[in-house]
Amino acid sequence: MSRTPKLLTPKDVHDATFNIRGFRRDAYDADQVDELLDNAEHTIRVLAHTAHNTWRNDGRSE
Template identity: 50%
Template sequence: MWLLTPEDVRQAEFHTKTHPFTHRDCYDADEVDDFLEQVETTIAVLALKAACKELQLEKERIA
């Protein structure tokens, strides 16, 4: 597992396909869903790291 970088997010590209009813181009939903899962994982890991650091700092402050 790797964490997304801001550059990864900026450079994200998704294939398009034609919607069968509207005949308009739309992003591939599976690709977008996969990317959103990566974004969610990255945010969760970074939030957990921040919370751990905050607890560590609080522990040091109390000691």
């Protein structure tokens, strides 16, 4: 993937649609599915990193 993934909102995931490829009505465009999954992975990594840093910093005195 050459472009930077975007952070997804719950609405992005809920509203995701994919074009149908080929003659089968259940065959989705693999590139579109891959892009959504790449963005979902990126979102989860950013949130996990943020949560980890927040948890780690909660023990520090100001």
